[in-house]
Amino acid sequence: MKVLFVCSGNICRSPMAAEYLRHRAAHSGLAHLVVDSAGTLGIVGAPASPEAIRTLREAGLDLTGHRSKGISASDVKSSDLVVGMARDHLEYLAGHYPDGNDRRLLLRAFEHGADPDPDARDLPDPIGEAVEVYREQFGLIRTCVDHLVLHLRHLDPSPDNG
Numbered sequence: 001m002k003v004l005f006v007c008s009g010n011i012c013r014s015p016m017a018a019e020y021l022r023h024r025a026a027h028s029g030l031a032h033l034v035v036d037s038a039g040t041l042g043i044v045g046a047p048a049s050p051e052a053i054r055t056l057r058e059a060g061l062d063l064t065g066h067r068s069k070g071i072s073a074s075d076v077k078s079s080d081l082v083v084g085m086a087r088d089h090l091e092y093l094a095g096h097y098p099d100g101n102d103r104r105l106l107l108r109a110f111e112h113g114a115d116p117d118p119d120a121r122d123l124p125d126p127i128g129e130a131v132e133v134y135r136e137q138f139g140l141i142r143t144c145v146d147h148l149v150l151h152l153r154h155l156d157p158s159p160d161n162g
Contacts, residue, residue: 001030001032001033001034001080001081001152001155002033002034002035002036002078002079002080002081003018003021003033003034003035003036003079003080003081003082003083003148003152004035004036004037004038004075004076004079004081004082004083005017005018005021005035005036005037005038005083005084005085005107006037006038006039006040006071006082006083006084006085006089006093007037007039007040007084007085007086007089007125008039008040008041008085008086008089008125009039009041009043009046009068009127010037010038010039010041010043010046010068010069010070011039011043011046011047011048011049011052011066011068011127012048012049012051012052012125012126012127012134012137013085013107013123013125013126013137013141014037014038014039014085015037015048015052015063015066015068016048016052016055016056016063016134016137016138016141017037017083017085017107017141017144017145018035018036018037019056019061019062019063019066020056020059020061020138020141020142020145021033021035021145021148021149022035023061024145024146024149025149025152028149028153029153030149030152030153033152036075036079037069038069038070038071038072038075039068039069039070039071040070040071040088040089040092040093041070042070042071043068043069043070044067044068044069044070045067045068045069046067046068047064047066047067047068048063048064048066048068049127049134051126051129051130051131051133051134052126052134054131054134055131055134055135055138056138058135059138059142071093071096073097076093076097076099076100077097077099077100079100079103080103081103081104081105081152082100082103082104082105083104083105083106083107083148084104084105084106084107085106085107085122085123085125086106086122086123086124086125087106087122088122090104090106105120106120106121106122106123107120107123107141107144107145107148108120108121108122108123108140108144109144110143110144110145110147110148110151111140111143111144111147112147113147113150114147114148114150114151114154115151116151123137123140123141123144124137
């Protein structure tokens, strides 16, 4: 199973969510899960923002090796679930890659539990903000990803997902 997180530049929100899901999956019976991230702006090779790196470092996670990439048709096609940070990301995907719209949700669809909320809100982009804003965003990302893990455990029929 593959989960793809999508944001604009792939330097803040989606890499933070992806790194946290990798960590959670490794400790939640989902070690086989493939997690990736990409951006709609097509920025290639940029590191995660210093504030994102610092925020994740404070949580014991490492984003220093992350390099941004733009979204591709193969990313979308190979993903079982695509998680956008904002509605405009889902709209971009629908316009450029119309197949698979039923496998796309907003991250905040998991803000209140494992059952996706169809009325989810956007996760604002923290780029250019102080590290405190990143910390707040990461707190929300953690909550959503924790619920997403429960959702994925329910969906995933693999034998190691006891």
